[in-house]
Amino acid sequence: MKRNSFRYLWIGQALANSGDLFYIVGLMAIIHGMTGSAMLMAMIPFVTTMARFISGSFAPVLMDKYSLKSLLASSQIGKTAVLFLLLVTYYVLGEQEVTVYAILGFVFLISLLDGWAAPASHAMLPRLVDAAELTKANSFVALVDQLIQLGGWAVGGLLVVAMGGSNVIWLTFSLALAAAVFMKMIEDRHEAAPEQKGKADISNWNSIQEGWTLIWRQPSLRAIHIMYVLETIAGVIWIAAIIYVYVVDALNKEEAWWGYINASFFLGLMLGGLFGMRGAGLIDRNIRKFVICSSFGISLMTFGFGLTSVPWLALVFSAGFGIFEQLKSVSLQTTLQRSVSIHLLPKVYAAQSALVSLVFGLSTLLFGYITDEFGVRATYFIAAIVLFISGCYALRIRTRLPALGEGPEQQVRIGIE
Incomplete structure (x- = not known):
């Protein structure tokens, strides 16, 4: 570093x-x-x-x-x-x-x-x-x-x-x-020479689908991205429009509490990041457990947040969500980077970026409709269920997640024909 x-x-x-x-x-x-x-x-x-x-x-x-x-x-x-x-x-x-x-x-x-x-x-x-x-x-x-x-x-x-x-x-x-x-x-020691880049004999369409194909064919990548999709769907509950309705309808507080909740959420993310830096070795040795436990932790915090009408408890649940969210994010990010060779990783991240953007955009419309039709508490309960499903899925496929020492060189590489 x-x-x-x-x-x-x-x-x-x-x-x-x-x-x-x-x-x-x-x-x-x-x-x-x-x-x-x-x-x-x-x-x-x-x-x-x-x-x-x-x-x-x-x-x-x-x-x-x-x-x-x-x-x-x-x-x-x-x-x-x-x-x-x-x-x-x-x-x-x-x-x-x-x-x-x-x-x-x-x-x-x-x-x-x-x-x-x-x-x-x-x-x-x-x-x-x-x-x-x-x-x-x-x-x-x-x-x-x-x-x-x-x-x-x-x-x-x-x-x-x-x-x-x-x-x-x-x-x-x-x-x-x-x-x-x-x-x-930046000096990238793995950077291909310009002439090698130019000689890549691959069509634009094959290039576009390469990351998607890797995600679909490799069990560990498919498992990671299913969790990413579920988390992205539920993560929409933290957009400003839904938090604003929550503050007014669930907490019966003034608009300033929108800022307090956001601040506590980001404080939780920062605490999770600090723990990740200080306890990197612990996470590495138990990365599968961290993915599973943080998944269920996020679900529990979301459920508590949607259920409570006590403002200070809402801040606690918001900070707790941030802590578990950061630990899960770091664990999945590290797992993904260990599952793919550095030369194929850009393609996977490109596909992931497109996938998450599309899911987030559609989920914003979906949860906006649910909030209008069924109330903001229903939105958080549904999100908690989605996150609980993500936790159950992480528990079920835990053996597909690479542990410490299982880098790309130990795994089967999947190419594009």
Whole structure:
């Protein structure tokens, strides 16, 4: 974890994630100031999800042609260019309705660039640290990300008040440019030579389906992604719209409690990340048990959260959910990285990114409907059942999950004919 390239990766990713968060806050402020429409503001996460699904689907084609480092750097450089065009368009068109739709178009383009950056970043990490440090490295990166998420929204809001929405976009422009510099400084010892990349005799369609085929054919990967899908479906309960209804209807509290619950959730994620760093060896030796226990723990916390009407208990359950969620996420992430060779891992992450984006988008609509028709408590009870099923599934297929020492070289590699 002390290698410079790993340091460049997490710093670059931290800058990029901070910029993404700030620019969303800035755009929300701009759109709200122009229209006051909650629906148009809600279009930003929807457009983002759909764009990442499309980009994640086609990312393997780019991964066959370019190195992961090049994809990470080009994503940030591309974002700086699109952000510049967004700002120019905003200043030229002014505050009119067509400007909003132009902004959404630029959001779509930026999210397309993010769609290949995220799987490339996840796949790069195992190349930069020793196999024995994977759990610790994953926990550290997750902790940094949660720190940004925890403080970023508040900092972004303060920046919007102090600087204005458009100036916050300029700040994002600078952060994306700095992130690109750090990504270019990474040295990937496993990177294929340019001429080898160009000689890859594989069609675009085969490239796109390679990650999906690996996930489907390899039992350990299929098991991991079934759990990912179930968790993604249930994870929709933490979106702002559902939490807001929960605070009002279940807790009978004012809007400020929406912030308290989010803060306790991210605090739990951070505590889980710290435990992952400090107890990496313990997790490695018992990784199957951690996947199973955290799965049931998440279900129990969700059920308690949906059942309670006591505000302080809701904070406890929210923090507990965050702790178990982080432990499960780190365990599954490490398990996945040990199940696939570093050369095939980018394709798997690309397929995973597309799959999770699609499932999350559809689940948002489903749970929104359930909340409207049956009430917010029903939403959390159903989510708890889905997570309990995930726990039962993890218990049933525990032997398919590789334990410590079972790296890709010990497993059957599945290729594409």
